[in-house]
Amino acid sequence: xTTDLRDQIHDLMxxxxxxxxxxxxxxxxxxxxxxxxxxxxxRRLRVTLxxxxxxxxxxxxxxxTQAGGPTASRQPTIVTDAYVRYLATxxxxxxxxxxxxxxVRHTQGGPTPGxxxxxxTFSGRNWNDSFSEVLTAQGGLPxxxxxxxxxxxxxxxxxxxxxxxxxxxxxxxGPDAIESMAIPDPRTLLAELSPDARFVVAGYSTVDGxxxxxxxxxxxxxxxxxxLGNATPPGRLTSLNVWADSSGVVHRMSLTTTQAISVGVLNxxxxxxxxxxxxxxxxxxxxxxRRWLRREARKLSGKGLIEFRVGPGKPGVTTQxxxxxxxxxxxDIGQPQVIMVxxxxxxxxxxx
Amino acid sequence: xxxxxxxxxxxxGSDGARHDFEAFVRETExxxxxxxxxxxGFEDGRDATAEALAYAFEHWERLQAVDNxxxxxxxVGQSRNRRRRQxxxxxxxxxGDHAFEPGLPAALAGLTERQRLAVVLVHGYGYTLREVADxxxxxxxxxxxxxxxxxxxLRLTLGVRDDD
Numbered sequence: 001x002t003t004d005l006r007d008q009i010h011d012l013m014x015x016x017x018x019x020x021x022x023x024x025x026x027x028x029x030x031x032x033x034x035x036x037x038x039x040x041x042x043r044r045l046r047v048t049l050x051x052x053x054x055x056x057x058x059x060x061x062x063x064x065t066q067a068g069g070p071t072a073s074r075q076p077t078i079v080t081d082a083y084v085r086y087l088a089t090x091x092x093x094x095x096x097x098x099x100x101x102x103x104v105r106h107t108q109g110g111p112t113p114g115x116x117x118x119x120x121t122f123s124g125r126n127w128n129d130s131f132s133e134v135l136t137a138q139g140g141l142p143x144x145x146x147x148x149x150x151x152x153x154x155x156x157x158x159x160x161x162x163x164x165x166x167x168x169x170x171x172x173x174g175p176d177a178i179e180s181m182a183i184p185d186p187r188t189l190l191a192e193l194s195p196d197a198r199f200v201v202a203g204y205s206t207v208d209g210x211x212x213x214x215x216x217x218x219x220x221x222x223x224x225x226x227x228l229g230n231a232t233p234p235g236r237l238t239s240l241n242v243w244a245d246s247s248g249v250v251h252r253m254s255l256t257t258t259q260a261i262s263v264g265v266l267n268x269x270x271x272x273x274x275x276x277x278x279x280x281x282x283x284x285x286x287x288x289x290r291r292w293l294r295r296e297a298r299k300l301s302g303k304g305l306i307e308f309r310v311g312p313g314k315p316g317v318t319t320q321x322x323x324x325x326x327x328x329x330x331x332d333i334g335q336p337q338v339i340m341v342x343x344x345x346x347x348x349x350x351x352x
Numbered sequence: 353x354x355x356x357x358x359x360x361x362x363x364x365g366s367d368g369a370r371h372d373f374e375a376f377v378r379e380t381e382x383x384x385x386x387x388x389x390x391x392x393g394f395e396d397g398r399d400a401t402a403e404a405l406a407y408a409f410e411h412w413e414r415l416q417a418v419d420n421x422x423x424x425x426x427x428v429g430q431s432r433n434r435r436r437r438q439x440x441x442x443x444x445x446x447x448g449d450h451a452f453e454p455g456l457p458a459a460l461a462g463l464t465e466r467q468r469l470a471v472v473l474v475h476g477y478g479y480t481l482r483e484v485a486d487x488x489x490x491x492x493x494x495x496x497x498x499x500x501x502x503x504x505x506l507r508l509t510l511g512v513r514d515d516d
Contacts, residue, residue: 005475005503005506005507005510005512006475006476006478008452008453008456009452009456009460009471009472009475009476010476010477011452012442012452012456012457012460012476013386013389013390013472013476013477016389016394016442016443017385017386017389017394017397017398018385018394018398019381019382019385020377020381020385020398020401020402020405021377021381022373022374022377022378022405022409024402024405025377025402025405025406025408025409026373026406026409028402028403028405028406029406029407029409029410077378077379077382079382080382080385080386083382201378204371204374204375213378246374
């Protein structure tokens with residue numbers, strides 16, 4: 001228990017005070033009142049109609065009838081703890097059953113710079129992840145592009161990629177088939193909606209006709225640096241922004257993180273020589289180099305991912321600082337999604 | 353102090369009045385809801401806040417001439433709430449984390465309305481005496497007196513030593 005009386009009073013109040021939104025105030029107002037005199041009669045008609053409509057329509061109208069744009073400049077206000085908890089709850093409820101999320105991630109500075117996109121649809125326990133990845137040319141390696149679809153329907157795993165039958169759908173029936181797909185759940189990002197972030201209102205914008213409030217975190221210490229479906233270690237969160245509608249439902253989140261990654265370099269000359277001389281000795285040589293690299297990496301950092309790249313120069317391990325920016329757009333929030341079994345899929349055992 | 357910033361008055365009579373109203377609510381609502389919750393408890397305080405903001409929505413253009421709109425709306429919330437006299441309640445769900453004294457809600461409810469306002473806003477949220485005076489229409493010295501008496505009474509009720 002907190003011993004400081006002021007903290008106790010603050011905690012008690014923050015738990016009990018629930019915010020009142022502008023939409024709620026407008027809905028509670030006298031429907032006969034015409035509070036805003038707009039120059040456009042069409043717009044006034046829309047406003048008046050909205051006031052007379054149901055509470056939900058009223059809240060929506062408040063957002064829809066306004067044009068977006070920057071707010072008047074003012075000192076930022078830290079929103080209440082209760083409001084942040086309200087955002088987390090409202091968003092969790094809205095996304096509990098179904099929806100869609102598009103995740104775009106840019107990585108710079110590390111061993112695998114590039115861009116990858118996940119377009120994820122979910123409905124109950126059914127999931128579809130259509131992803132693509134572009135790795136930028138680096139260290140003599142060309143730019144590479146990859147794309148695939150991972151899908152889970154009624155507890156069965158399917159993926160669409162190039163394998164033994166070429167580009168086709170494959171029905172994976174291994175014991176870990178679903179787990180191995182590692183489809184990221186975008187809702188885990190809602191864990192960032194913590195009062196500890198001390199969010200301030202940074203402005204307003206209109207996306208797809210919906211007016212969104214932009215909140216920016218001012219305190220990042222202690223917040224998780226979530227990496228959705230990315231194998232990189234979490235690292236450190238360096239920025240966090242949230243956009244929510246007037247009902248408190250989050251439509252967009254953006255995060256930036258930095259990670260320290262140990263990179264092991266294999267000498268291509270050594271690899272080539274080994275391959276031409278003796279396959280067995282080549283494999284053992286590579287294994288020996290990898291063991292040595294791991295030992296070196298452990299000295300550099302006890303934890304963190306180690307990437308192996310074939311590159312010029314002497315084999316060795318260096319630590320690189322990678323920065324990742326991720327933008328997640330939540331779409332079709334709460335809308336039913338149809339995720340179907342592929343019409344034809346090759347049965348594949350044991351890949352999962 | 354946990355809340356920074358001051359209210360900037362929105363433009364009166366502009367096409368963006370609705371936008372300004374939302375910005376105003378975002379800016380003012382935390383102060384207003386904290387103050388009215390301190391005065392009347394969580395449920396009635398929230399109701400009073402919603403009533404006050406609904407009043408602001410209905411009379412938005414006319415209220416542009418009011419200097420201290422937050423204070424004005426605080427009094428609107430007071431007058432709306434005084435139509436019904438209910439016991440002040442600070443009931444919160446038990447999260448099992450023992451973040452505060454179990455007797456704190458009842459002890460706060462046992463203070464006078466003005467003492468609660470002063471204790472919660474100044475001591476709990478870190479508002480200045482001037483800010484509370486502006487919001488409640490009291491003089492800063494009066495707020496200070498209510499704060500001193502309220503804290504003394506609260507500590508006595510809770511058995512807390514005067515060391516914080």
